[in-house]
Amino acid sequence: MTAALEVAVTRHIGTFTLDVSFRVDSGTSVLFGPSGTGKSLTLALIAGLIRPDTGTISISGRVVTDCARRIDVTPQDRRIGMVFQDGLLLPHRSVIDNVALAVRQVKGRRARRTVARSWLERVGAAGLADRRPATLSGGQRQRVALARGLAGDPSLVLLDEPLSALDLEVRREMRAAIREVITSSGVPAVLVTHDAEEAEELGDVIIAYDDGRVTGTRPVARTESPERRDDDSHRTESA
């Protein structure tokens, strides 16, 4: 089976060296480890925002980075969705415009807005469509960012500490929303976090990071509610 993502790269930044190799299949894989261990740098490399010094990156079997063969697909051509820690919504655009700008699979403003609206509904943010990002709460911003990350029909969605800027209560609520939306979309996801509870709750596989290296990979054991087990069986089927 073709991997959703295969990464084998090195990158030196000052005295720090990232040297990682891992494979991601369907479901959500969590890059877990303390701050400053290269997790977010890995996401930037996958997104094509930074070039590795050596190595290759493949998304759904398509090579997007290969330093030896000088392949470097531009970020806009990688078909990736991305959700950042603080949302990074475009402040001068309405919520619906933010999401519609990411829609690639249809042409025309009206069609893009229709897709965007359906994604806002899926993340529970339909009522925010005409608002400006500055008027949204942290949780609302992340819901919109999640809709934007998935609206472009991506092959892979990257979530860079999407909950770390939120209050504890909102974080719990958003965990459930992220899990539900990512699972139902069937899009493979890579999530970065340094929160162990978050990693266990959101991840299907945990890839442990330390000092720029992968120190271990393990599947997450599911032992909670029947509802949660239903989610897992759904994900297995969709995979």
Add this chain to the structure above:
Amino acid sequence: MTTVVPRAWLNWLGIPPWVWNPLSVSLRAASEATIVVAVVGTALGYILATGRWPGRGAIETVCSLPMALPPTVVGYYLLTRLGGPGPIRTAEVDLLGHPLTFSFHGIVIAQIVESFPYCLRLSRAAISDVDPRLANTARVMGLTRARVALLVTLPLARRGIVAGVALAFGRALGDFGATMIISGSVPMATTMPIALYDAIIDGTHHQAMVLALVQLGVAFTILLGVSRLGRVRAW
């Protein structure tokens, strides 16, 4: 140069030709210069702010020299480069039918050179201040570099760019030294500052007072209008 306002209207409004002629030359030359400066200055500001390549500082310094140089020095170089015998002058005559010096187009060139640094520096600074992560986000969303510039970076830097264009317009409108040297005081290619200078030299103090007041009013009105435009809420 012909005026676009019918003479009868000017008479009816009570505007004498010694005010209207230099005013129309000044407004038209400054407008044309500002259009060029706004487009080229913002584009170069964007390239300098977003690119990472050696020589960016040198380019900005060279383009900013007119800010530090006396306008007469700028005028001198323009006069000798554009007006001296050689291929540049030949090209000017082939293209326009006359040399740039002592003409309306010479005034526009002088104002472009004098006002360019203001637009360049302010737009470059404003674009540098835009969070680069927003541009990165837009690229990951699928936007090309050109669309990122047009839909994300430039709109977010809009206030600084508008301020730069306004300053450039004010600088072009008020230029005296470079304009004087490249155009002299040729009738129908005389700007307001030169007309004021002529009035002072001729001892026509009433005309000088009126010309000074008109320039004060025009500069104040235009700069106030443009700055209000820059304050319009974008988000």
